[in-house]
Amino acid sequence: MAITASMVKELRETTGAGMMDCKKALTETNGDLEKAIEFLREKGLAAAAKKAGRIAAEGLVMDYITEDGKSGALVEVNSETDFVAKNEDFRSYVAQVAKQAACTKSNNLEAFLEEAWIEDNSKTVKDILVDQISVIGENLNIRRFKKFEAEEGVVVSYIHGGGRIGVLVELKTDNPTEAIIEAGKNIAMQVAAVNPQYVNVNEIPADRIEKEKGILKQQALNEGKPEHIVEKMVIGRLNKALKEVCLLDQPYVKDPDLSVQKYIDAISKETGSTFSVKRFVRFETGEGLEKREEDFAAEVAKQMQG
Numbered sequence: 001m002a003i004t005a006s007m008v009k010e011l012r013e014t015t016g017a018g019m020m021d022c023k024k025a026l027t028e029t030n031g032d033l034e035k036a037i038e039f040l041r042e043k044g045l046a047a048a049a050k051k052a053g054r055i056a057a058e059g060l061v062m063d064y065i066t067e068d069g070k071s072g073a074l075v076e077v078n079s080e081t082d083f084v085a086k087n088e089d090f091r092s093y094v095a096q097v098a099k100q101a102a103c104t105k106s107n108n109l110e111a112f113l114e115e116a117w118i119e120d121n122s123k124t125v126k127d128i129l130v131d132q133i134s135v136i137g138e139n140l141n142i143r144r145f146k147k148f149e150a151e152e153g154v155v156v157s158y159i160h161g162g163g164r165i166g167v168l169v170e171l172k173t174d175n176p177t178e179a180i181i182e183a184g185k186n187i188a189m190q191v192a193a194v195n196p197q198y199v200n201v202n203e204i205p206a207d208r209i210e211k212e213k214g215i216l217k218q219q220a221l222n223e224g225k226p227e228h229i230v231e232k233m234v235i236g237r238l239n240k241a242l243k244e245v246c247l248l249d250q251p252y253v254k255d256p257d258l259s260v261q262k263y264i265d266a267i268s269k270e271t272g273s274t275f276s277v278k279r280f281v282r283f284e285t286g287e288g289l290e291k292r293e294e295d296f297a298a299e300v301a302k303q304m305q306g
Contacts (some may be wrong), residue, residue: 001031011036017045031306045130057289059143060084061166064098069176072155073101074168075145076283079231080138085163085285090140094134094163101124101145112145145153145280153278156181158188166283167191173275180275189253189259191282196247199277203240213238247277 003026011022011033017040025045029035049285059078064071077094079085090127096119106112120128125142134142148155148168150290154176158167167188173180190196198204220230243249248261254264268274 001033003027007031007033015040018217018264021045035264045128053058057284057286058082059141060085060091060163061159061283061285062091062094062163063097063159063166063168064095064102065157066102067157069150069154069181070158071147071159072168072218073098073104073145073147074157074166074281074283075101076166076285078141078286078289079136083106084136087136090132090136092164093128096128097125097142098146101147104145104147109142109144113142118220144204144283145265146283148279150278150279153275154181154184156184156188158185158192160189160192164285165192167238167280169280171275172277172278173273175271175273176275177271177273179267179271180273183264183275186254186263187247187260187277188280190250191247191280193253194250195282196250196280197245199279200246200248201242204246209238209242216241247280 003023007026008019008022012019015037025036025039026038029039058079058081063074075098076186077097083089100118106115114124118126129142148170150170153172156169169184169188171184192215199261213234216234217230220233237286250258250260252258252263
């Protein structure tokens with residue numbers, strides 16, 4: 001039987017499942033709507049889809065570093081409530097997602113969700129996510145991942161607050177001693193605490209520098225400063241502002257008398273092995289997401305009305 005767009009639309013409206021899942025269900029059941037509904041429910045897809053409208057802004061950030069330290073990944077998986085985020089089953093699942101991300105060849109989230117789950121090649125990452133939604137009973141969402149592969153060095157990580165903030169750092173070095181790896185973890189801790197935007201000033205886009213310069217110039221003029229000294233003031237203020245967002249120029253959190261770069265220089269001298277920070281990434285759980293503000297009583301009342 002030919003599966004029409006209107007059949008897919010009807011099944012989608014009835015179950016709330018995704019379009020491709022509905023099409024597959026109708027194909028598998030030869031266009032029988034009732035059997036297609038049962039098919040989706042058995043797969044956990046209908047139930048999962050109904051939960052998909054609920055805001056998932058809590059959750060965990062977790063990491064995974066390969067044994068050789070050459071590859072590492074950071075993932076954020078969101079849940080609806082902090083209660084689930086603290087659940088051991090959920091934590092175990094997020095740890096598996098992090099391991100998956102450390103092994104992935106995918107460059108984006110869409111491709112990542114469609115690849116085979118390394119623990120069970122018969123299912124995709126998305127299939128396992130749907131299974132977890134059905135088991136846990138909350139909407140879950142793999143929001144993002146980042147993978148680093150070190151060509152000349154190692155990848156290190158730091159997780160803060162039990163999974164609230166996670167950082168991945170790639171170090172460039174030809175001799176990754178324990179002291180250098182420990183220093184890398186201290187630098188990852190710095191990133192978690194101070195949230196720099198760039199490794200150094202050279203990474204800052206020219207348009208951002210020009211925009212910042214314009215803002216600082218207007219500030220100086222608004223302060224009534226003479227035009228002929230505004231330019232010199234702007235240069236000084238600009239350098240200070242840019243250094244604040246650059247990791248290597250920031251005061252080192254464990255010893256504010258040192259910059260992060262001077263800390264790196266000190267460790268390099270101490271160990272006799274040079275190293276540098278090639279790149280970093282920082283995830284904070286739920287950043288930029290809308291938090292659910294409804295209280296439990298209001299949610300129950302809404303469900304009863306529905």
